[in-house]
Amino acid sequence: MPTSPRPADAKLTGLIGTLRCCQLFSGLSAEDLAVIAGFVVVLKLAKGDYLFHEGEASRGCYLVQSGAVNVHRVSAGGKEQVIHVFRSGESFAEASLASPTGYPANARADEPSTVLLIPKEPILALIGRRPDLALRMLGSMSSHLRVLVGMLDDLTLKDVETRLLNWLVKHGRTAPGGTIKLSGTKRSLAAELGTSSETFSRTLGRLRDRRLLSVAGRTITLRDPAALAAQLRRNLGET
């Protein structure tokens, strides 16, 4: 059901609404938001479309309106390392704004997605006039740094079971009845956790055998969230 064409101003107010409720711009004044909405570019992506590739010159930064964007690196041998999957309300590639070296990674839609491109020049100009926006960007980048730091010690200090438990516990908190519906394939979740689909399958199977959860297709049901959390704590403690 495609949205019917609307007058430009209605589209603008819709945009402003989106901008207002994202972390990056949430505190800005209505007029600043209007300025931003004025130069934002709306992009519709099909699953598998690339937003940018490693090394390309920066066009600007991005804000996910709906869907999921997978930011990853690929090694010379073609293996992908997922850096983060950004979902609705999250922004990324701010780093490319202030750096001459272009994008340091690749971004691809893992689901059909709508993404706002915030072009480089005008947003930099606005930052020059609105120091609080600069601070906000700094904050956003600092949280990305944190994510990366978190990934680092995930990958080096924790094994696959621990990473999976961590993911389950985190996503289980917001899931009614402990039922988690995967948005993508299991393979893509495996990649997000930095492992292969085989190992993922085995690890999940082990938890299932221990009656800690049950699996039906793309739905995972946590049967014993407390025990999962306990196991997670145990794993973290002994490494």
Add this chain to the structure above:
Amino acid sequence: MPTSPRPADAKLTGLIGTLRCCQLFSGLSAEDLAVIAGFVVVLKLAKGDYLFHEGEASRGCYLVQSGAVNVHRVSAGGKEQVIHVFRSGESFAEASLASPTGYPANARADEPSTVLLIPKEPILALIGRRPDLALRMLGSMSSHLRVLVGMLDDLTLKDVETRLLNWLVKHGRTAPGGTIKLSGTKRSLAAELGTSSETFSRTLGRLRDRRLLSVAGRTITLRDPAALAAQLRRNLGET
């Protein structure tokens, strides 16, 4: 040989010199530099002294004047993962300025060091007045992001030999006669490369057996830099 006490203004101009030649502040006007020099705190650290620990509230960000500061995380089990070793002229912990969650890692001097603490409140205030400084901070953080991203695929996509080769080639470029003098112990270099001292020793030994380099105490001599670089390229290509 401790420096003799000097009049305050002489100390200030010295400081300004240091500030001017670091990446973070290099383009600022003399008066802005003077303002910064006015609130900077000089810290002398002995080897092993901690600058901050994970979770502590941010006091500000830091600039290394001399020595080496090791920023790392430690797992529940006590293992350390080095994030980066910052040396003279480099700044770090900018991320903590704009984030309410405090420092996300630990920082410790790995050698006797002099570090400038740039306190949070005054530098934030200055950023509010100098948007170009904000852009500069964004740039600095974006390069830290790049470092982390680089570490990520180092740790996941490359083996120890490749990481070591990479390190050797990078440090060999600026070394006269291909002679590299380690600033710390081999163990600490191993940690920096994300491995154990045993594996490090073995890997280095293998390169020595292949006549690509020679080792004498803390001095590594590259006998065949071209072959090292070739090997590095080969390793990167096939993974």
Add this chain to the structure above:
DNA sequence: CGGGTTGCTTGACCCAGGTCAAGGCGCGCA
């Protein structure tokens, strides 16, 4: 309906690299 295609699971195998343990070596210090 029958044959692709795509995704999941499982078994078998292998290997990089971590850990434990046992020397050697250099150095400061009494």
Add this chain to the structure above:
DNA sequence: TGCGCGCCTTGACCTGGGTCAAGCAACCCG
């Protein structure tokens, strides 16, 4: 001069997890 203490090196061993390969189940489509 001898002792102790960090470092480094080397050997032996073990294991997490990646890879290859083979079955399966679900689904789409002519």
